[in-house]
Amino acid sequence: MNQVQKLLIIGFVWPEPNSSAAGGRMMQLISLFKAQGFNVTFASPAQNSDFMVDLQEYEVDKKSIELNNSSFDFFIKELNPSVVLFDRFMMEEQFGWRVAENCPDALRLLDTEDLHCLRLARQKAFKENRLFKTTDLFVEEIAKREIASILRCDLSLMISEFEMELLESVFKIDPSLLYYLPFLLEPIDGAQMQELPTFEEREGFVFIGNFLHEPNWNAVQYLKDTIWPLIKKSLPEAVLNVYGAYPSQKVLQLHNKKESFLIMGRAIDAQEVVQEALVVLAPLRFGAGIKGKLLEAMQCGTPSVTTSIGSESMHGYLPWNGFITNDIADFVDRAVQLYQGKTIWLKAQQNGLEIINQRYSKGLFESDFRTKIEFLCSNLQQHRLNNFMGSILQHHTLKSTKYMSRWIEEKNK
Template sequence: MNVIQRVLIIGFVWPEPNSSAAGGRMVQLISVFAAQGFEVTFASPAMDSDYMVDLESLGVTKKSIALNCSSFDVFVQELNPSIVLFDRFMIEEQFGWRVSENCPDALRLLDTEDLHCLRLARQKAFKEKRSFSTDDLLIEDSAKREIASILRCDVSLMISEYEIELLQNVFKIDADLLYYLPLLLEPIDHSTSQNLPSFENRNSFVFIGNFLHEPNWNAVQYLKETIWPLIRKQMPEAVLQIYGAYPSQKIVQLHQPKDGFHIMGRADDAQEVVRNARVVLAPLRFGAGIKGKLLEAMQCGTPSVTTTIGAESMCGDLPWNGFIADDPQVFAKKAMELYQDKILWQKAQKNGFEIIEKRYLKSLFEDDFVEHILKVQTRLKQHRMNNFMGALLQHHTLTSTKYMSRWIEEKNRKG
């Protein structure tokens, strides 16, 4: 008789699949575990939001937890999960030592989403008007925290092949601690794809992205100040619609209908917005991971123009579903070509479908992923013995973070 696996996911926030790629990623992971018959509990110290997914409808138990509170110890002991998945390294820092102490035999997984230290180091280099170097990572404070978290966990899930190479080459992380698991998509229904709006029935350029994410805000500024004026000069009737969750006042103030630059706010249905647009623009100048907005464009049959960083690790050796350009003049030129040339547009759309089918189908990864974590479970003791640096960091975390957290808890209790 098989023992039912209990999976505890500890989330930085409650998943919002319609607000960000990270939210969609988490729902994908939940579906993988649920499909295997695993019992899934999702816990988070975050406040509920109006846009969070209904976890119960996914068959998931929802649990609110507190930071720096021993109530978590009682909860996790009673649940006694066989697998614990930390959503981003900040959550592992807070709760990893408690899981290790109370459920030492649980497999500890880290979902990195993207490599935060890479995104922050690139952002810093951009703001200092210099080229990014991988040496920047070695002096980035967030890297010390993030790499320590990766070492403390048994397996870290990576969505970018480039980031796996960085971790192995720059930080000398053992390949056994890393596992490539990109965003997971259902197959494209080609009978449905035939019903997508045609080239003629689409209009406008579109940008879409969560504005809490700094690369997205920077990309919108870049569009407004540099790229869009180049396009409007050649196409005076062109319209660009900017969609995104959590727009700040500084975003809203960029709204200029007379210039064809429209700040639309949160999209009620992001896929509908992208399906009806002719071209997606994503001039990202820093960032990391793979871009959910660009995968969504491919699903919707909408070609895109992006930068090298935007397309990083996304298409492998396959042609992009549009163009990749880092120079603003070239970016604007390619955007206009794609918007006006039906044959070019249709070829780009076909490229997008091929990228999804060859690189992102859930069926390509789901079974291998589950088989891998079950295999690590069966040899967990040896797996951890092979990771001495992780054991060393776990030891020091238990004797430092633990007592800091206990001190905060006592301080909070007293008042």
């Protein structure tokens, strides 16, 4: 790739790395493409927010776009990007046909974040008090939309190996359309570990997570009603600080000083509050993807207690940086053990370091990703010929979505 390549990212929202793992992930992708020499433009139909990152600081052009408006067609034709990255399938649904029509030679990438259909099907099973089965996915309307989007794109970036296997085995997606690219972190060395607060310098438990995300809100309710009262019985002096962006009135009402269950709202510096705690609690009962809060715990040298959903696809065959359990009594016991036992705590901290360095170090992925993008850009026609189902969907979607969008555009006039 000799000439300057242009990347257009079509964002569901403007990136907020301090509010959610998704925002952090997006900034990692921008950094990855910038390192490959791409000029990056970030476009979104979302409203500006108080907590969005200043894209200009990262030498990224910012562009507001409108849904169902042909002004986008003129914009993308003029920009003429070589690669377009859709941030979640909803953006591909809205803009994918316009990209295909106006820049047919642009490589179309989808960043799935997590499988929305998996998260929603698990949530439904949980609410109906039954076990989730993979066949539940077939009745989710969102699964049909999400899988269609994956098939229409040239490559989907996946952060979870479990979800890749699910797409291949349950939905029969061709592996050539999927690419494993987890969170990309700087490796941690011994000197950096020495700078972290020691066991003795820390206190309390912490939960952190964006409250617009239903699994987080559910986990906080679970902590308040079930888990925290039991931990408090064993550790009367312990405090739980609950941090998260966008807390609703319902969340704020859980604040209870007498029970040492403290709703702290948005953390100004998430790493700082996690570093000050002895243990991260993450009793997630449904969800998908990999959990930014648990990777952040490892980066901060803070052991965690979580569930099988929380740890899914995160640690491979390496031991967890704390404990994984779905049993309430065991969850409480493990939390107390980590809180009181320095030896077990230090071992858990070391495990977290190994997971970061062996599974998320960005150096493990940069070169292979560059090669993959270069190969696809050079062999796009053949790659698309091999994806016949995708071309069928592209053909029909172009017709149906296009005319629906044109109709809305006329109506809006």
